[in-house]
Amino acid sequence: MQANTYxxxxxxxxxxxxxxxxxxxxxxxxxxxxxxxxxxxxxKQVVASGKVIAEVRQAAEQQTGRxxxxxxxxxxxxxxxxxxxxxxxxx
Amino acid sequence: xxIRVQLKLQTKIDLDALSQGVHLQLIRxxxxxQLKTPSGWSxxxxxxxxxxxxxxxxxxxxxxQAEVRILMPGKTKLYGLGSDGASGLSGQxxxxxxxxxxxxxxxxxxxxxxxxxxDDSAPFLIxxxxxxxxxxxxxxxxxxxxxxxx
Numbered sequence: 747m748q749a750n751t752y753x754x755x756x757x758x759x760x761x762x763x764x765x766x767x768x769x770x771x772x773x774x775x776x777x778x779x780x781x782x783x784x785x786x787x788x789x790k791q792v793v794a795s796g797k798v799i800a801e802v803r804q805a806a807e808q809q810t811g812r813x814x815x816x817x818x819x820x821x822x823x824x825x826x827x828x829x830x831x832x833x834x835x836x837x
Numbered sequence: 838x839x840i841r842v843q844l845k846l847q848t849k850i851d852l853d854a855l856s857q858g859v860h861l862q863l864i865r866x867x868x869x870x871q872l873k874t875p876s877g878w879s880x881x882x883x884x885x886x887x888x889x890x891x892x893x894x895x896x897x898x899x900x901x902q903a904e905v906r907i908l909m910p911g912k913t914k915l916y917g918l919g920s921d922g923a924s925g926l927s928g929q930x931x932x933x934x935x936x937x938x939x940x941x942x943x944x945x946x947x948x949x950x951x952x953x954x955x956d957d958s959a960p961f962l963i964x965x966x967x968x969x970x971x972x973x974x975x976x977x978x979x980x981x982x983x984x985x986x987x
Contacts, residue, residue, distance in 0.1 A: 775852075777852075814881060
């Protein structure tokens with residue numbers, strides 16, 4: 747951790763945190779409407795969705811002109827991820 | 838003096854289970870991070886704190902914009918219920934740098950090893966190696982409070 751060797755981290759607009767909070771509060775409905783897709787939220791509504799983050803980000807930017815907004819994977823049902831390091835019997 | 842970055846508990850009701858009379862909560866512990874890029878820092882990314890995961894996993898669209906150093910040239914595979922059956926999630930082991938942030942605080946930069954996925958088929962999952970091993974994770978679900986101390 748050598749903080750002084752890195753460039754400063756730019757501030758995050760309040761709109762980002764507001765949209766992130768809205769996304770978290772409505773993630774159940776979002777996951778039902780956009781199952782297992784990446785979704786972008788701007789001004790407290792889903793503005794883009796898809797399987798590729800870069801495409802979702804580009805679509806949301808083009809549609810809204812905003813650069814800072816949350817994108818999240820709308821998991822439908824139960825997802826468990828496990829690395830190979832924990833599964834030595836699988837090669 | 839340590840730096841404290843707040844995390845958030847996200848609770849989702851499984852609507853399919855609810856339609857069958859089962860109240861099932863799907864809870865995730867979330868944070869926000871930014872990766873070091875060649876010219877500065879990436880956009881904000883929502884991340885899942887996953888204490889069941891030994892190594893962080895980063896989707897392609899996110900890590901491909903970051904400053905990374907490949908540590909192992911060959912492909913590695915991740916296995917689990919979230920992967921595509923027996924085929925697993927393919928990626929490479931590499932090193933990159935992240936900061937966590939909330940509305941008030943920013944963590945020190947953390948250099949860490951991660952599985953860089955070949956696609957966007959899994960979310961950004963924070964694992965133990967180099968990140969949770971170098972911070973203090975506190976999760977108080979009943980108090981609706983969680984944070985990382987650095």
